[in-house]
Amino acid sequence: MRRFTLALLALFLCAAGARAQNVPVQEVVLDNGLRVLMVPRKGDPNIAAGWITRTGSVNERPGITGLSHLFEHMMFKGTRTIGTKDIEANLKLLKEMDDVRAQMRAEDKELIRRARVGEIDDPKDPKNRSDNYRQLLARFDELTKREKELMVKDEFDRVYTTAGASGMNAGTSNDFTVYFLNVPANKLELWFWMESDRLLNPVFREFYSERDVVHEERRLRTDSTPTGKFDEQFDALFWMSSPYGWPVVGWPSDLEAITREEALDYFAVNYAPNNLTACLVGDFEPAQATALAKKYFGRLPRGPREPEPVRTQEMKQLAEQRMIAYAETSPQVRVRYHTQADGHPDDFVLSVLGDILSGRTGRLYKSLVLQQEVANNASANQNGNKYEGYFELRGTAKPGKTPEEVEQALYREIEKLQKELVPAEELQKIKNQSSADQFRGLQSNFGLMVQLLLRDANRSWSSINTDPARVQAVTAEDIRRVANKYFTPENRTVAIYRTKAAAGGDAEDATLAGLSDQEKEQVRRLRAALPQMKAEQVRAILQQVEQMGASAPADKQKGLQVVKKMLEDRLKQLEGGTK
Amino acid sequence: MKISRTFAALLLALTLLAAAPAAALAQTAQPSGIPAHPRELKYTPLNYAPPKRDKYRHVLSNGVVVYAVEDHDLPLVNISTLVRTGSYLDPAGKEGLAALVGSQMRAGGTQKMTAEQFDEAADFLAAQISSGVSSTQGNANLNLLAKDVDKGLALYFDMLRTPAFQEDRLKLAKSQILQAMERRNDNTSGIEAREWNRLLYGAEHFSTKETTKASVESITRQDLVDFHQKYFQPGGFIIAASGDFKTDELLAKLEAAFKGWPANKAAVPDVPKPTQVPVAGIYTVNKPDVNQGRVSIGHTGSMRGNPDSYALEIMNDILGGGGFTSRIMSRVRSDEGLAYSAGSSYGMGVYYPGTFRASFQSKSASTSQAIQIVLDEIGRIRTSKVSDEELQTAKNSAIETFPRIFSTAALVAGTFAQDEYTKRPADYWDTYRQRVAAVTADDVQRVAQKYLDPSKLVILVVGNIDDITKGNPDHPEYSLTKIAATGQIRRIPLPDPLTMTYPPAP
Known part of the structure; x- marks a missing residue:
């Protein structure tokens, strides 16, 4: 994502379809295959405008993971007209930069080989670089300076911003890449000019520094959040053969090696007009918009070949998979089952089933949180992607309870759904909510525009009008059937998160001062394990420590005191603290 | 730091083209009738009056x-x-x-x-x-x-x-x-x-x-x-x-x-103002298991109703509030690739002063370099005038996006209710665009000098402080110690999360 998180998009997708609501979409297909969707609406003098390419990380392969997303960043770097003072000199320079980079990559390959056979420790350590590599780096810095001299900095943003466009952004997911903004109603032609220009004449400037930006994005979202790294591992574990297993942001080794040439090849097929849909919602005349679409988007040549659907399908899972993570988070569990893709009949049934389990009056809250008091939060949902789908249940253990206890409670709710039919009123409640949500999803022009694009990328925009009836048609028998079909032990992958004590702060280090390394390690392990322990366990260990303390030599006393204090603190916490 | 700009607004009469710097390019319409550059596009004026x-x-x-x-x-x-x-x-x-x-x-x-x-x-x-x-x-x-x-x-x-x-x-x-x-x-x-x-x-x-x-x-x-x-x-x-x-x-x-619910008009106490004067300097919080430093740089901001608020809004937009066209984003992110998000906000408090705050996140080795860039930009906007292009971009954006504030019925009702709650003057929106349009490059420099004070900056760094302090061996010129005027860096320990008592700093 260039500037926003994709959770938002997911929300748009969820809030879909109304029982009686028919969204009047006018559709025009250009000769080159580009589809234009239009929903004129009077009111606010503004137009929500966007386009989508049916390209996401599932269209990548090992070696170029993360390219779709990196590409999204590059689409803001200008064109042959926008962003340069001298396009010919600019292109010549880019060629030179690519040549230097190619030589640097040869050096990198050699460094990685040497690290593989143990000749060096770290292929990225500057001291392992050859003289040639150092010269190449200096040369590249020189070329980068010249590139800046030729650039009109951030002109693409500036043209739009000055014109009063707002909310300009883009997002990449597993299945698609989408670009959008709001433009004042009198600036529709500007949008057509700018978007068709970047599709026709893109120039990927600042390619290598933008790769560093993507690295920072990865650090921000994945590496430096308490569970980001583990969530990524969970995805990789869950998907055996499907490309949904690698992260949208890509594996770091690929990100570092992707070349501008690879980006251009990818662009030629995936950003061809026959793989795109554009959408306008707001204050405009469809006849005028159609004429502009023909004039501007009509310039784009049809791609050299039709884009292929993803070939590699997920293998059937044969055995339960499990991972146990120690993270700075509350103890929790995630249980995931392979199900069906977006639009499959069971996708609708599983969505309703997820709603039956979730929310304030959902079964998980009523049972796990209120009645059994085993969890503090719990929810479930179906996630139908374009090519594959999964159903996930999750819960956070109440203090004193374990993630495994939450897991077992989740299974008991599933068993109920496998055995008993959902009562009519409970099912009707979900359908009522679905009906109201359809209207809520239409409240904002921007939300409707994104929703139509996402739907068109997966199946067809018309699903916004046909899906609601499919939700209303779900029966209690359907729910029991899918619960039995998908929720089997061998079809699931489970992540257990145990709490690792928050690291850091200067105070914490002080408690370890004076201990031997071995003792420090023991204290850290105990600290990680403590949050899962029950009072009686803590009491038992405390007793042992006290006994040891009586006979331990002087140099062990300090370590024992530290451990004793931790145990006592935890015990106080478990027993309510105030006495 | 949110990238979304503070609400901005628009001048109807002023079309972008009229305001854009005179193009060096002649009209070079192609055979298709497509202009060679978007500055050659013509727009019909958009008339918009905010709701009353x-x-x-x-x-x-x-x-x-x-x-x-x-x-x-x-x-x-x-x-x-x-x-x-x-x-x-x-x-x-x-x-x-x-x-x-x-x-x-x-x-x-x-x-x-x-x-x-x-x-x-x-x-x-x-x-x-x-x-x-x-x-x-x-x-x-x-x-x-x-x-x-x-x-x-x-x-x-x-x-x-x-x-x-x-x-x-x-x-x-x-x-x-x-x-x-x-x-x-x-x-x-x-x-x-x-x-x-x-x-x-x-x-x-x-x-x-x-x-x-x-x-x-x-x-x-x-x-x-x-x-x-x-x-x-x-x-x-x-x-x-x-x-x-x-x-x-x-x-x-x-x-x-x-019906039957009497309207009790008992006075609610005023919102208290802070009494603390922030102490300038560098502060660090150590979190050794992350590979990115999070940085906030700033000082006390201003309050609503300040007649300079329009100039301040434009100044901050150019400095770091305007997303990709702002200086901090441009230098830290697109020039150097040091951060994913970077920018600034100038807080105009309703009840007590807001804060001026520039922030970004960068890998440990380059955190100090990015801090230096932000400090340089805070200095630069005070010492030299912003360009016409920057000024026009920021002003046009504020003026042209103005109707977004009232783009739905819920926003019209909600904005007016909030205005009444916070006692905003009734003519605020009616005059907003005129006041923004009146801001000059001199105004921007004047408010930068008056409301940005390099000697008062608080710099907070959260991350792996050892790695951040080591910095980048290829760029020894950037270091936290050098940035600290007195060389002093204050370490803030993590408090006990349940009692919020802070152990004494080492």
Whole structure:
């Protein structure tokens, strides 16, 4: 994502379809295959405008993971007209930069080989670089300076911003890449000019520094959040053969090696007009918009070949998979089952089933949180992607309870759904909510525009009008059937998160001062394990420590005191603290 | 740092093209009739006048102000009530009380219905009902299908007027709060926000008073009842309504709903101002297991009503508030690739001064380099004039995006209700675009010199401090120690998450 998180998009997708609501979409297909969707609406003098390419990380392969997303960043770097003072000199320079980079990559390959056979420790350590590599780096810095001299900095943003466009952004997911903004109603032609220009004449400037930006994005979202790294591992574990297993942001080794040439090849097929849909919602005349679409988007040549659907399908899972993570988070569990893709009949049934389990009056809250008091939060949902789908249940253990206890409670709710039919009123409640949500999803022009694009990328925009009836048609028998079909032990992958004590702060280090390394390690392990322990366990260990303390030599006393204090603190916490 | 710009606005008469610098390029329309550069495009002027507050303002017989904006496109109704209260009214030792009142009004049932009955009734109606209390405001919201508005209003007023604060729901909420409290030192973004506020407003101001295990445990159901009784009184309500209704019919329904609920006009205490003067310098919080430093740089900001606020808005937009066209983003992100998000905001407080804050996140090795760039940019906007192009970009953007502020019926009603709550002058929006258009490059430099003070900057760094201090061996010229004028770097320890006591700094 260039500037926003994709959770938002997911929300748009969820809030879909109304029982009686028919969204009047006018559709025009250009000769080159580009589809234009239009929903004129009077009111606010503004137009929500966007386009989508049916390209996401599932269209990548090992070696170029993360390219779709990196590409999204590059689409803001200008064109042959926008962003340069001298396009010919600019292109010549880019060629030179690519040549230097190619030589640097040869050096990198050699460094990685040497690290593989143990000749060096770290292929990225500057001291392992050859003289040639150092010269190449200096040369590249020189070329980068010249590139800046030729650039009109951030002109693409500036043209739009000055014109009063707002909310300009883009997002990449597993299945698609989408670009959008709001433009004042009198600036529709500007949008057509700018978007068709970047599709026709893109120039990927600042390619290598933008790769560093993507690295920072990865650090921000994945590496430096308490569970980001583990969530990524969970995805990789869950998907055996499907490309949904690698992260949208890509594996770091690929990100570092992707070349501008690879980006251009990818662009030629995936950003061809026959793989795109554009959408306008707001204050405009469809006849005028159609004429502009023909004039501007009509310039784009049809791609050299039709884009292929993803070939590699997920293998059937044969055995339960499990991972146990120690993270700075509350103890929790995630249980995931392979199900069906977006639009499959069971996708609708599983969505309703997820709603039956979730929310304030959902079964998980009523049972796990209120009645059994085993969890503090719990929810479930179906996630139908374009090519594959999964159903996930999750819960956070109440203090004193374990993630495994939450897991077992989740299974008991599933068993109920496998055995008993959902009562009519409970099912009707979900359908009522679905009906109201359809209207809520239409409240904002921007939300409707994104929703139509996402739907068109997966199946067809018309699903916004046909899906609601499919939700209303779900029966209690359907729910029991899918619960039995998908929720089997061998079809699931489970992540257990145990709490690792928050690291850091200067105070914490002080408690370890004076201990031997071995003792420090023991204290850290105990600290990680403590949050899962029950009072009686803590009491038992405390007793042992006290006994040891009586006979331990002087140099062990300090370590024992530290451990004793931790145990006592935890015990106080478990027993309510105030006495 | 949010990239979305502060609300900005637009000048209708001024089209972009007229304002753009004269193009060196001649008209070079191609055979297709497509201009060679977008600056050659011509636009019809867009006439826009903001809605008038008085047109939508009504006063019920009990004095409650209602902003009602009809919108018949979709069969939905939105009702939102603003309540004059806030967590600044938490009694000492009961931190967390106001927030619990907010969440438990909705979660804890009413005198007529148990929590379970209330939840089932709302969910079956597909009505979204919520309530909350933030630092300086309470609110209660209803969104549902227009056909169910009578049933929905009955539930909504039941919640607003006679919440039961059921014990078991309160117990659950406390358990959830305590569980989250234990995780206070996990996330660097949370640590950064907390310590930033403490550095700027001091540990004694209400805005930095954290809940503790003891404060949450001491809160009883009776405390909730008393707080609600004291502050959730119609005398302090302002209502924003929008959607598929006829205004006179809706007003009649609201009159009926308030019947028998006297409007108590007891004065609510003022929001206290901070007394702390921030101490300039570098502060660090060590989190060794992350590979990115989070940095906030800034000082005390200003308040609404300051006549320089328009120039300040433009100045900040150029410095770091304007997303990709702003200087900080351009230098830190696109020039150097040192951060994913980078920018600044200039806070104009309603009750007490906001803060000026530039922020970014960068890998440990380049954190110091990025700090230096931000400091350089803060200096540069004070010492030299901004370019015409920068000024036009920022002003046009503010002027042209102005209609977005009122782009839906819900925004019209909500904006006017908030304006009344915060006592914004009635002509504020009518004159906004003119005032922005009047800002000059000299104004920008003048306010930069007056309202940005390099000698007062607080610099907060959260991350792996050892790695950040080591910096980048290829660029030894950038270092935290060099940036610290006196060479002093103050380390902030992590507090105990349950008591919020800070161990002595080493």
